[in-house]
Amino acid sequence: MVEHALEACSVSVPRNHPRCGVCANKLVKNGQTTAGRTRWRCKHCGASTSQSRTDISRKAEFTSFISWLTSTRARGEFATSTRTFTRQTQWCWNVIPTVTATGEVHDQIMLDGTYFNGWCVLIAHTGKHAIDWQWCDQEKTASWTALIRRIPARVAAIVDGNGPLTTTIKRLWPGTRIQRCHFHVRQAANKHLTRRPNLPANKELLAIYTMLTDVSTLEQAAAWTGEFAGWEAKWEAFLKHRTTAQSGAPRPSYVRPGQHWWYTHLRTRRAWKLVAGLIRDDQLFTWLELAEEGLVIAKTTNALEGGPNKAIKDFLRHHRGLPVEHARRGVDWLLYRQTEAASDPWELVTPSAWAKKPERRLVRPDSGRSETTSLYGTSFSIEDGNGIQKGWGGRSR
Known part of the structure; x- marks a missing residue:
């Protein structure tokens, strides 16, 4: 019975007997290549070759591609030359990272957009991990709607004050509290009042803006609101x-x-209305009110600005010169690796990725204006002086 079992095992195990691609005869081992791979030789025609598994080769190429894309190293460090690396990893641009939902709902969400080369990527962030992102041309209601619809509502949303974003949150997440980023509020103060204002009203208002960073309790928030109300009463006539x-x-x-007619102190009014609107809409001290309920909410979008946004800017600076399609794909991989459930990138690769051939862009001969093409055509004409010139170039005629 033992002999029968051994015979069954020997039959079921496949054997590595490659055949010659020239004459189809069996190959025999003939040493190793300089890379350490087995060399095979045909005794019939003398052809020599080495076998390789496509999936292993592609995995090595894709691993090098991701390592280069997410680092500051040059392409030449991953292959014998830059051109070799570019040619071997050309198919890697076909792999699209997809976000996997974990089902976990966090208390807060940070939303912001960053721009490059006429494109904008809208990012949803928990403060530690990226949740999802959306490509668009600019921050508008349709773009934010496409992103927010894919995400469950949170307790609080920290935003930078983008109008379409705030409108979309109120429409799709009516129960979500909004916290305006204090850093962006401070930036708005410098924009409207400048860093060194001359008018006394502007100096006092800038000082109130500056004290906002020191507020850490609800009592201090109430005192800060009182200071602002006192400034409003003092400079009411000035604002009019x-x-x-x-x-x-x-x-x-x-x-x-x-x-x-128009208001004389327009910039002062803009800085005043910003704070007055945030107090009216209860969007300035949401993080303190939720802290009373035991929820830890950020008061700025610094985790998003200093995390994904900065990483995207650094990536585009280190890999400048990429086509727009490749730059977008690189940003996709950058954000995917910052998600909470990011798996091994190789798990997203399918054989169709390396089997897909790049599309060739053909230049149409009639790419000019239709009326010009119909009148003059698109080819050179001897009447236009575009013929072959003969003789010495310096000869005087």
Whole structure:
């Protein structure tokens, strides 16, 4: 019975007997190559070859591709030359990373968009991991809707003040509290009031903006709100100053042609309305109110700005010169590796990726304007002076 079992095992195990690609005869081992791989030789025709598994070769190429894409090393360090690496890993651009939902719902979510080369990527972040992202041309309602619809509602959303984003959150997540990023609020103060304002009202308002970073309790938040209310009462008349249009007098660029008057201190009013609107909508101290309920919510989007956004900028700087399609794919891999359930990138590769051939872009001969093409055509003409010139170039005619 033991002999029968051994015979069954020897029959079931496949044997490595490759055949010659020239005459189809069996090959025999003939030493090793310089890379350590077995060399095979045909006794009939003398042809020599070495066998390789496509999946193992492709995995090595893809591993090198991901290592290069997510590092600052040059392509030449992963192959004998830059051109060799580019040729071997050309198929790797066909692999698209896909986000796997973990089912875990975090209390907070940070939302922001970053731009490059006419494109914008909208990112959803928990403060530690990327959740999902959406490509678009700019931050608008349709773009944010496409992203937010794929994500369950959170307790709080930390935003930078983008109008379409706030509108989309209120429409799709009506129960989600909004926390305006304090860093972006401080940036808005410098934008409207400058860093060194001259007017006394602007100096006092900038000081109130500066004190916002020191607020850490609800009592301090109430005191800060009182300081702002006192500033409003003190400079109420100042905020209502108007300038009347006069013939021959210069008009600001923001004034409409038929407008007869406008507010004199427009930048001061913008800085004032920003804070007044955040207090009215209860979006300034949401993180403190939720802390009373035992929830830890960030007051800034620094984790997103200093995490994925900075990584994207660094990636585009280190790999500058990539085509837009490749740059986008690189950003996809960058964000995928920052997701919570990121698996081995090789698990996303299928044989169709390396079997797919790159599309060739053909230049159409009639790519010019239709009226010009029909009138003059698209080829060279001797009447236009485009013929072959003969003789010495310096001869005077």
